[in-house]
Amino acid sequence: MSALDRKMDRLLARENSGREHRELVKNRTVRKMMMNRLSVVGMVIFLIILFMCLFAPLFTPYDSTKVDLRAILQQPSAAHIFGTDKVGRDVFTRILYGGRISIGIGFGSALIATLIGVTLGVIAGYKGGILDGIVMKISEILMAFPQMILVLILVTITGQSLWNLILIFSLTGWPSMYRMARSQMLSLREEEYVQALKAFGIRDMKIAFKHILPNAIGPIFVNITLSTAMFILNEASLSFLGLGVPMEVATWGNILNVAQDLTILKSAPWIWLPTGAVVTLFIISINFIGDGLRDASDPTQVG
Amino acid sequence: MTDQHQNQIQKGEYGDQNILIKVRGLKTWYPIRTGLFKKISGYVKAVDNVDLDIYRGEVLGVVGESGCGKTTLGKSILQLIKPYSGEVRYQFHDGEKNLCTMPKEKLDNVRNKLQIVFQDPYSSLNPAFTIFGSMEEPLIRFGMKSKSERRRKVAELLKEVNLPENYMERYPNEFSGGQRQRIGIARALSVDPEFVVCDEAVSALDVSIQAQVLQLLIDLKKKRHLTYMFITHNLSVVEYISDRIVVMYLGHIVEVADTDELFQHTLHPYTKALLSAIPIADINQRRKRIPLQGDVPSPVHPPNGCPFHPRCPQCMEICKRVVPEPVTQIRNGRSHMVCCHLVKQQSEKETV
Numbered sequence: 001m002s003a004l005d006r007k008m009d010r011l012l013a014r015e016n017s018g019r020e021h022r023e024l025v026k027n028r029t030v031r032k033m034m035m036n037r038l039s040v041v042g043m044v045i046f047l048i049i050l051f052m053c054l055f056a057p058l059f060t061p062y063d064s065t066k067v068d069l070r071a072i073l074q075q076p077s078a079a080h081i082f083g084t085d086k087v088g089r090d091v092f093t094r095i096l097y098g099g100r101i102s103i104g105i106g107f108g109s110a111l112i113a114t115l116i117g118v119t120l121g122v123i124a125g126y127k128g129g130i131l132d133g134i135v136m137k138i139s140e141i142l143m144a145f146p147q148m149i150l151v152l153i154l155v156t157i158t159g160q161s162l163w164n165l166i167l168i169f170s171l172t173g174w175p176s177m178y179r180m181a182r183s184q185m186l187s188l189r190e191e192e193y194v195q196a197l198k199a200f201g202i203r204d205m206k207i208a209f210k211h212i213l214p215n216a217i218g219p220i221f222v223n224i225t226l227s228t229a230m231f232i233l234n235e236a237s238l239s240f241l242g243l244g245v246p247m248e249v250a251t252w253g254n255i256l257n258v259a260q261d262l263t264i265l266k267s268a269p270w271i272w273l274p275t276g277a278v279v280t281l282f283i284i285s286i287n288f289i290g291d292g293l294r295d296a297s298d299p300t301q302v303g
Numbered sequence: 304m305t306d307q308h309q310n311q312i313q314k315g316e317y318g319d320q321n322i323l324i325k326v327r328g329l330k331t332w333y334p335i336r337t338g339l340f341k342k343i344s345g346y347v348k349a350v351d352n353v354d355l356d357i358y359r360g361e362v363l364g365v366v367g368e369s370g371c372g373k374t375t376l377g378k379s380i381l382q383l384i385k386p387y388s389g390e391v392r393y394q395f396h397d398g399e400k401n402l403c404t405m406p407k408e409k410l411d412n413v414r415n416k417l418q419i420v421f422q423d424p425y426s427s428l429n430p431a432f433t434i435f436g437s438m439e440e441p442l443i444r445f446g447m448k449s450k451s452e453r454r455r456k457v458a459e460l461l462k463e464v465n466l467p468e469n470y471m472e473r474y475p476n477e478f479s480g481g482q483r484q485r486i487g488i489a490r491a492l493s494v495d496p497e498f499v500v501c502d503e504a505v506s507a508l509d510v511s512i513q514a515q516v517l518q519l520l521i522d523l524k525k526k527r528h529l530t531y532m533f534i535t536h537n538l539s540v541v542e543y544i545s546d547r548i549v550v551m552y553l554g555h556i557v558e559v560a561d562t563d564e565l566f567q568h569t570l571h572p573y574t575k576a577l578l579s580a581i582p583i584a585d586i587n588q589r590r591k592r593i594p595l596q597g598d599v600p601s602p603v604h605p606p607n608g609c610p611f612h613p614r615c616p617q618c619m620e621i622c623k624r625v626v627p628e629p630v631t632q633i634r635n636g637r638s639h640m641v642c643c644h645l646v647k648q649q650s651e652k653e654t655v
Contacts, residue, residue, distance in 0.1 A: 028474070192427040193437070195383055196487075199419050200441040200494065201411030211440075214431035 032296035039292020045285035049278065053099030062090040064097035064250040076270050083270035085258060089250075091271055095278055098250040101162065103282075105251075106232035109169030110224050116170065117177025118213075118220060124178075125185025126208040132182070139175035147172050151234070155243045162245055165238070169231045180223055184216035218294040225290030229283040236279060252279050322394060323498060323530050324357040324380065329389035331372070331379045335603065346387070348602045349375040351554040353389070354629075357498070362524065362531045364545030364562070366538060366577065370599060372554040373534045374422075377500040380532070381417050382410060393417070393498075415445050415494035422503035424483035428475040434461075434486055435471035441494050460489040464519060481512035485519065492523065500532045505540060517544055538581045542566060550574045553610040554602055560639040568634065570641040573611050609644065617645055 033039060052059055068088035076083045082091035124132035142150075151168055158164040188194070189212060197207045232252070238244035239253025240260070247254055252275055259265050259272040330353075332346035350372045357363055365373045378384040380391050382402050391402040395413065402410060421427035429437050438460065439453045447453050458468035464485040475483060484504065491499055501520065505513040521544065524531060535541050541548060541562075548565050550558040550573065558571040569575045576593040583590060595614050600606050606613050612622040627642045630650060 191429075192421040192423055193429040195378075196419070196421065196427055196490065197440065198383055199381060199414060199417075200444050201414035202440060202444050211429055211432070215429070 029296045033292050036292040036295060038288050039296075042285040042288025042292065045281060046289060049099060049282050049285070050103065053096050053103060056093070056096035056100070060090065060093040060096060062093040064089065064093045065248060073264075073268055082274045083268070085255075085268075085271050086261075086264070091255070091274065094250040094255050095252070095275055098252045098255055098275075099278070099282075101245060101249060102232050102235055102252040102279075105162065105165055105169070105235045105245075106228040108166045109173060109231045110228040112166065112170035113173030113227060114177050114220065114224050117174035117179075118181045120174075121178040121181025122185055122208050122213055122216075123205070125182035126189055126204065126212065135178065136182075139178050142172065142175045143179075148234075148237075151238065152243060155238065160243065160246050162249070165235060165244060169234065173227055173231070177220070177223055177227070180219055181216060184219060185212060188212045188215050214297075218297045221293040221297060222290045225286045225293070229286050232279065232283060321359045322356045323359040324355075324394070325390070325392040325399075326353055326355040326357075326380065327390040327392070329353040329355075329376070329379060329391065330387045331375050331384055332387040345603055348554050348605060350379055350386070351602075351605070353554075353556055355549065355556065355559070357530060357532060358547075359394075359497075359530055360528060361546045362533055362544055364541035364548040365532060365534045365551060366536060366541050366548060367551035368536065368577075368599065370602075371551045372602075373536075373551055374502050375554075376551070377419070377502050377532055377534050381419055381500060383419070415441075416496055417498045417500075418491040418494065418496035419500040419502060420484075420487050420491050420504045423507055424480045424487060425507075427487045428483055430475050433472055433474055437475075438471070438486075438490050438493055441490065445494050456493065460493050461486075463492070463523070464489045480508050481516060484508060484512075484516055488516075488519065488523070492527065495527070496529070498530045498532070500534065502534045503536070504533070506535060506537060513540065520544070538578065550577065553599060553605055555610050555642065556640075557611065557643070558639075558641045560641075561637050564634060564637060564639055568639070570632075570639065570646045571611075571643050572615050572617050572645070576616075609642070619644060 056064075066089065068084070071080070071084050071088040073086060074080055074084040074088075080090050080092065082095065084090055085094070120135050124135050150172055154168045154171075155164065158168070185208070189208075191212075194207060194212065197211060235244055235251060236253035236256055239251055240257050242257065244253050245251050247257070255275045256272055256279075264271060329350055330348070331350040332348050334343045335345045335347060336342065337344045353376060365376065367373050375384060379386045380402075382391070382405075386403055389403065392399050393402050393413075393416070395416070405413075428434075435454065435457050438457045439450075442453045442456055447456065454471075457471050461468050461470060466482065466485060466489075470478075470482075470486075475486075478486065484507075488504075504520070505516050508516060517540065520531070523529065531544075533541060533544055545562050547559065547561050549556055550565075550571065552573050558565065558569075558574045560568075560570075565574065566578065569578055572593075573595075576595050579590055579593045581590075593616065595616075597614050600610070600613060606623075608624045609615070609618075609622040609627050612618045615622065621644050625644070627644050627647065629640050629642050630647045632639045632641070632650060
């Protein structure tokens with residue numbers, strides 16, 4: 001009997017604490033996000049890596065591009081925690097400074113691609129008609145072309161630079177965002193609340209962007225995180241091939257580039273192993289955040 | 304407005320000057336596009352050649368089986384579905400205007416007069432917004448600038464539909480179907496409409512809640528002098544709430560009469576079959592059912608002559624060839640319109 005009472009008390013206490021928690025965080029999306037453990041872990045890892053990259057000078061005394069020929073291919077030590085590379089640059093420093101560029105490219109491209117794709121998708125999906133047909137055909141052409149080859153061609157035309165890379169990634173990345181936003185709009189625009197808004201004479205674009213888009217935001221968030229991860233990996237692969245950002249600039253891809261050399265791959269794992277681990281960790285954390293955001297922003301999920 | 308005038312409006316006065324909406328020759332046809340170049344190869348005639356008067360202050364029931372164009376008619380009157388041709392003339396305070404030819408901007412500015420309550424309470428509220436978020440948008444649209452004023456108005460509206468005002472901070476998924484439907488009603492009323500289309504407004508609710516929501520609709524009508532167009536397939540509901548009933552079949556109006564008149568002197572064979580299908584909750588009482596054979600014909604290729612003739616138990620030769628003209632009978636000073644050759648012939652015999 002008393003065991004049951006205790007159980008009820010515990011339940012009650014939990015419920016009450018839940019209620020306090022509820023008042024603590026007002027926004028429903030944020031509240032649901034905080035309840036998702038995996039996404040909180042992802043957020044912590046993400047923030048740690050982001051913070052260390054942004055404030056790199058606080059964590060390392062070295063310069064990411066400074067060549068030190070007296071300290072070539074040193075093993076990890078107290079002075080160089082991840083060792084040094086072929087020309088004596090500190091690997092840890094290069095990972096931090098490289099993160100700035102890689103993350104910047106990834107996020108920047110994903111955001112621009114999303115902005116273009118979602119804007120077009122919302123308008124075309126809601127309005128339909130000729131505009132939708134034209135944009136759809138363009139996106140189909142872009143998607144039918146192998147992306148890597150397209151990127152290679154564009155890089156050879158426009159040359160190697162940070163901004164070119166962002167431009168190219170956004171250009172090749174928006175069609176998938178467009179198609180997703182469009183397909184969401186196509187189903188959501190049939191809901192009766194859309195008709196209700198029309199019955200009040202509210203402007204089409206206001207209905208589309210203010211009222212329908214929030215219901216489609218979950219998959220969009222997931223897509224942003226996924227494409228960020230994808231662009232970071234793309235940058236790494238392009239730099240690995242020597243076609244990404246100019247070699248002297250530290251990026252995660254450029255650091256990994258040296259692993260093309262078989263001797264380094266075999267005898268100096270401290271150069272590529274930590275870098276690869278950081279890239280993997282960062283991308284996993286982004287994916288966790290994306291999953292959490294999707295669930296949190298889904299208005300039909302109770303939280 | 305004098306008391307007497309108000310009384311007349313409550314009952315629904317049927318003089319010409321009290322017509323709120325005149326529907327003339329309304330056709331809502333959906334094009335069927337086929338082939339590579341999307342050529343129009345035919346039309347789905349969802350609403351075909353409908354003439355109808357809606358009087359100020361009445362409850363006009365619209366009945367008919369699924370797919371007969373009831374909802375399309377309602378939405379066409381509101382211009383939520385653009386009609387193919389025809390007129391919907393609305394009596395505004397500054398004169399009569401045709402809604403079909405009104406420019407979109409002007410039409411949007413008078414949309415506060417015409418509102419709609421939807422069938423599905425689960426899809427008629429935006430899940431991403433709180434109740435206040437959903438309800439404030441029309442208020443902003445029709446010029447309520449300050450947020451505190453909007454909050455007060457929403458609280459007032461919720462109270463009017465018997466919901467506590469603190470519900471406005473909640474999300475739709477926290478409510479039951481009946482509560483959502485009442486929120487839908489409150490939203491429609493937020494802009495002080497004159498004419499409300501209730502599109503199967505209680506069909507999705509269970510029976511005990513239906514009565515509650517119907518009562519609420521009746522109370523609100525009395526309080527706010529509303530005019531309803533009540534679309535439903537539930538004949539008991541329509542008998543309970545309507546002053547006048549329109550019976551539709553395959554996009555056509557086949558019979559229009561006062562509720563009592565329609566139930567007592569049913570003229571059209573289709574209406575007879577429809578009314579015979581109302582279940583009676585009395586085991587000793589039996590009504591002769593008139594079962595209809597076959598299905599509703601396709602609105603793409605409606606039958607020649609009377610749309611009902613392939614299924615009519617009293618079909619005659621003329622029904623297969625000639626579209627029946629509306630026949631109006633006057634009983635107790637009230638008109639009873641029906642489109643049927645049989646009725647026409649009988650009434651001609653009587654006058655002879």
